[in-house]
Amino acid sequence: MATDNLERKFLDDTYKYQRQVSKFLRDQALAIDEYVASRENRPQPQKQIAESKQVFLNTDEFPVQVPWRTNYAKTKSKNYSDWVSQVLSIYRLGEDFLSLAVNQHVKEIFSNTQHRIQIQDSVNLYIQTPTTKYSIEELRKRITTHLTYRYPVYFGKPETFQYDDAQLKKVLNYSTKDVTDRTIKHPLGVRYTLVGDAWTITGRLFSVAHCWGVNFETNQTEDYQKFMMANKRLDLTKYTDVMYRLVFSVVQGALDRNCNTIVFPMIGFGAFLTQLRKESPADVGHAVISYLTALLAAAKLCDPDRTTIRLAPGPEWAKNPGILAYIAGSTLPINFLIDVEQPDLFLEMPEDEHARPRRPGVLWGKVCLVNAWDSNSMIGNGGSGDNTVDGWLVAGWGPNSGANPERKRGEWRNCSYLHDRVFNPGLYQKDWQSLSLKWEAAIPEY
Numbered sequence: 544m545a546t547d548n549l550e551r552k553f554l555d556d557t558y559k560y561q562r563q564v565s566k567f568l569r570d571q572a573l574a575i576d577e578y579v580a581s582r583e584n585r586p587q588p589q590k591q592i593a594e595s596k597q598v599f600l601n602t603d604e605f606p607v608q609v610p611w612r613t614n615y616a617k618t619k620s621k622n623y624s625d626w627v628s629q630v631l632s633i634y635r636l637g638e639d640f641l642s643l644a645v646n647q648h649v650k651e652i653f654s655n656t657q658h659r660i661q662i663q664d665s666v667n668l669y670i671q672t673p674t675t676k677y678s679i680e681e682l683r684k685r686i687t688t689h690l691t692y693r694y695p696v697y698f699g700k701p702e703t704f705q706y707d708d709a710q711l712k713k714v715l716n717y718s719t720k721d722v723t724d725r726t727i728k729h730p731l732g733v734r735y736t737l738v739g740d741a742w743t744i745t746g747r748l749f750s751v752a753h754c755w756g757v758n759f760e761t762n763q764t765e766d767y768q769k770f771m772m773a774n775k776r777l778d779l780t781k782y783t784d785v786m787y788r789l790v791f792s793v794v795q796g797a798l799d800r801n802c803n804t805i806v807f808p809m810i811g812f813g814a815f816l817t818q819l820r821k822e823s824p825a826d827v828g829h830a831v832i833s834y835l836t837a838l839l840a841a842a843k844l845c846d847p848d849r850t851t852i853r854l855a856p857g858p859e860w861a862k863n864p865g866i867l868a869y870i871a872g873s874t875l876p877i878n879f880l881i882d883v884e885q886p887d888l889f890l891e892m893p894e895d896e897h898a899r900p901r902r903p904g905v906l907w908g909k910v911c912l913v914n915a916w917d918s919n920s921m922i923g924n925g926g927s928g929d930n931t932v933d934g935w936l937v938a939g940w941g942p943n944s945g946a947n948p949e950r951k952r953g954e955w956r957n958c959s960y961l962h963d964r965v966f967n968p969g970l971y972q973k974d975w976q977s978l979s980l981k982w983e984a985a986i987p988e989y
Contacts, residue, residue: 609691610716611965623659624650630965633695633710640926645939645956648744652958653966658742662958665750666739666967668975669796671788672732685731687971690964692722696929697920698814699760705925715965726919730765734785735975737922738796738911741959744939747892750800750911751936751959752793755918756811757785757830759819766918767818777819777826783833784986790837791982793913798850799976803908806853807838808888808932809860810915828865835869835881840985842879851878851907861886888912888932889943889955912936912955922963 615626627650634640641649652658668690672682695706701719712718736754743749758766770785772778789810797805812831819827835854842852860866861883870881890906915932917924923937935941939956964970 608687609968609971611714612968614714614716615965615968622654624654626966627653629714630963632707633714634706634926635704636926636928640923640928640938641960642927642939642944642956644744644945645958645960648742648956649958649960652742653961659961662740662961663967663969665800666737666962666970667796667799667973668970669736669738669792670975670977671734671736671754671785671792673788674977676732682733683975685733686735686975689726689731689733690735690970692717692725693921694719694722694919695921696925697917698925699758699764699817701919702925705928722919732765734788736789736792736796737916737962738793738800739959739962740800741957741962743954744956745954747954749909749957750797750802751914751957751962752796752805752911753914753916753922753959753962754789754793754810755916756789756815757782758811758815758918760814760817762818762822764818771819771822775822777823777829779826779829779833782830783837786830786833787837787840787986788978790834790841791978791985793911794841794845794850794852795976795979795982797911798845800911801909802911803849804851804853804906805911805913806855806888806890806906807913808915809834809854809856810913812860813915813931831860831863831865832869835866839873839875839879842876844981844985845878847876847878851880853879853906854881855888855890856881856883856886857888858886887942888936892954914959921965923960 614629628638631638631640631646638646652662668686670682670686672686674682676682677685694701695711696702701722703719708719734755736752738750738752740748740750757770758764759771761767762771770778770782790807793807794805812834816827816830819830838852838854842850845852856863856866866881867883870883875881892906914922914936916922917933920933922933923929924931924933926934926938927940928934929938930941935943936955936957937960939945943955945954945956961967
């Protein structure tokens with residue numbers, strides 16, 4: 544018991560310190576925003592969006608089977624931003640789960656009737672799982688369960704010290720055990736992508752696609768059991784099929800949102816590779832080639848005059864010999880760029896979003912950024928305590944914090960946190976999209 548108390552005190556002290564540091568960095572980022580805004584003689588970002596209106600919640604929006612439906616409806620006498628605060632109260636970081644500018648931005652967007660409806664209307668689900676595997680009814684049932692019951696924070700296991708399980712039960716009406724019982728103990732075998740529009744804090748409309756890679760964090764994950772063979776080698780046939788379906792679902796969703804530039808990070812090539820690196824390091828290179836080949840195939844299927852695909856590999860992978868050899872040995876189409884020169888996901892935005900720059904693959908037109916989500920977490924995962932793309936992109940953290948004005952970062956801070964299913968009642972009734980025949984036909988058969 545004494546050990547438990549000491550561990551809890553250590554975690555509480557750690558989070559208290561993290562909150563203090565987070566607040567300092569957020570205040571610093573906001574101060575930089577104000578300074579840059581004053582020098583450029585433009586409105587401050589948090590005032591860029593129209594004023595919030597007092598609106599009320601519709602008690603019939605969520606379907607009956609969604610556990611938080613009643614709690615969502617109970618806030619009908621308050622502003623919609625109150626529901627955002629209730630959801631944030633689940634995390635140990637509370638309101639600091641999102642950076643200060645993003646927190647304000649999210650609440651303003653969700654409280655404004657026109658903006659909220661526009662975001663909700665834009666969000667849809669794209670099914671990666673082959674429809675031949677299950678009947679449409681069974682597939683929809685499995686996805687509904689997996690989408691609904693998610694841990695607030697998950698890094699190979701539910702990070703229960705980063706959220707309050709009692710508050711999770713109070714707000715969303717399910718517990719950590721409910722998620723484990725429904726999705727972890729009984730793997731559902733479904734994969735999908737969420738795609739929707741979002742505004743940056745400076746008012747620019749773009750899209751975000753949320754999807755997750757193949758998870759080899761430990762030898763206990765569902766993906767490990769599925770994709771690793773008895774000899775501890777990667778089953779490349781299954782893996783390649785999944786990577787094609789992941790990439791194609793993102794591109795199909797982005798094109799449905801009329802995006803011109805689709806920016807991918809190295810999805811599934813961070814912490815998700817931990818066990819594969821240990822047991823079969825040679826297969827890491829094979830996995831990378833499968834991913835690059837899927838991106839190349841997607842680019843070839845797109846109209847080069849309307850769509851470009853840019854891979855932002857990040858500083859680590861930009862120097863990878865396998866990727867450099869792939870670039871040197873391949874004839875890449877004009878609308879596909881593996882950007883090892885500027886590998887950052889959060890590139891500077893062009894001044895004229897309608898002008899196509901000379902360098903292929905650089906942002907032009909409407910942009911879709913791809914978020915490396917987690918298979919079992921809510922959107923944003925660990926938020927401002929998450930040192931991955933999910934935390935950076937959704938919470939406005941790390942390289943996307945706005946703390947480096949010389950590189951004009953932070954322009955991508957946005958309201959994509961609102962793509963989570965707890966803010967999208969209509970998502971459950973929408974016509975979810977399977978891969979079209981065009982994309983299905985391009986997936987290799989072995």
